[in-house]
Amino acid sequence: MLKDITLGQYFPGNSPIHRLDPRTKLIMLVVYIVALFLAKSWVSYAVMLVFLLTAIKISTIPPKSILRGMKPLVMILVFTGVLNLFFTRDGRTLVNIADFIIITEGGLTRAVFMMARILMLITGTFLLTYTTSPISLTDGLEALLNPLKKLHVPVHELSMMMCIALRFIPTLIEETDKIMSAQKARGADFENGSLMERARALIPILVPLFIGAFRRADELATAMECRCYQGGEGRTKMKLLRYRRNDMVTFGIGIVLTVLVIVLASFGL
Amino acid sequence: MNPILEVKNLNYIYSAGTPFEHKALDNVSFAVSRGEFIGIIGHTGSGKSTLMQQLNGLLKPTSGEVLLDGTDIWSDKKLTRQARFRVGLVFQYPEYQLFEETVYKDIAFGPKNMGLSPEEIDRRVREAAGFVGITEEQLKVSPFDLSGGQKRRVAIAGVIAMEPEVLILDEPTAGLDPVGRAGILSNIEQYRRAKNATIMMVSHSMEDVARLTDRLLVMNGSKLAMDAPPAQVFDRAGELKDMGLSIxxxxxxxxxxxxxxxxxxxxxxxxxxxxxxxxxxxxxxxx
Structure with missing residues (x-):
């Protein structure tokens, strides 16, 4: 059923990575991605892979659930691999079928590199969302974007909106489930019929769902006003973000990683 | 007289085979006859809502049978769909499921899905509206312009218009004022008398079920704890209190x-x- 969809995919835990400041994790993700794009050789990829696997090990996230999250992305991976494999003409020819399908050495390496890059990119991002609750993620994002306030970007409002949106996803799923059951009880049929008929069958679900969402939004707005909410101006936080020693160590590792990859690249590795 | 609806050794397990496995119905058996008014009481999470959704084929039992007029509703696909119409189910806060442009169209949604002729649909809509006290004028307006109590009546009429032989209602009076409550309860009673329909009503108001029902089903911890007339049930006050219920x-x-x-x-x-x-x-x- 709808309830089985995992969203936000936060995996509660108490590993050193869970305890890191969300800002650190966000910055580290950016550093990691930059390093990944700087990496040009097997050696530097191996370095990145060791870093990634160590991070997963420390996070205590079961590798199985990370693999499960990969499932929807298999198509993209295959697509990238195939494109690079067949359309790169570089180096010695390995396979040549009727001058139509040509696989070159360069194409093969490129395909493997691109797939490894995407795989590691996604796994790194997963590590962030798996170890950081949506609330602290938005908190971290708000803190990092804070300088933009000088340019009159409504940073607090944006992060509050994101926070509310995340909060209401499970509620809306539950509501959809209820409305579907109720309309089914009146004989609505969502499984049979042509595409048009099925699309039309969604109206009895969508209309009440939207009305319900607006009603909830209204109620939430009133409830927030009752608690004197007035945006980010002068607002204090219950959980203050503070960099600790672990965060400093992490930044250190990030710098070492980047330098290492750059040095390796300058040696042509 | 043969029972209109009968359940035999009904079991239902949510998310079977996962760590979230939860037994919501445990060997529930009972039978109801035509024209009976049955109350279902039980603590939150005792399995009432799950039971209701079994009776019209929205949920498929893990094991056990649901017999409508003597035939298992899961023995044939057509019968399962038939069961949706013959056993009408009104969910909690049904007014949140209204969606059409006019009250008339919304009440007609169920009969339309049954594939009835336009004349028959028209007759049923007007009759159902009559049962719940919706006027000719109100049939033309948008359901969203009505008051909360009126919306609830429209939603109930939407199920009544399918003329179900068994009408199941989950807390039909929740959140209404005393006048609204009394109105809806008498509407339900009128429908029962007019069609000799069976009513099954989930309620948390012991006063309402004592006054209206012929028989009470008491759910406790996924099991059917009692099945008896209200007087006999309420004579076991101590047991009821242990189940988090009252008299x-x-x-x-x-x-x-x-x-x-x-x-x-x-x-x-x-x-x-x-x-x-x-x-x-x-x-x-x-x-």
């Missing part, structure tokens, strides 16, 4: 009177209480 206030008052040594019988409704007090007063005057 009608008037019953409680009269039990208190008995403990004070006043010679009164057990009563379950206000009417019975009045009669009993009159008897007591009459008796005292004679003495």
């Amino acid at each position: 009608p206030q008037v019953t409680e008052v009269f039990l208190g009177l008995q403990q004070l040594g006043v010679d009164v019988k057990n009563v379950y409704t206000i009417d019975q209480a009045v009669a009993e007090l009159k008897r007591l007063k009459g008796g005292a005057a004679h003495a």
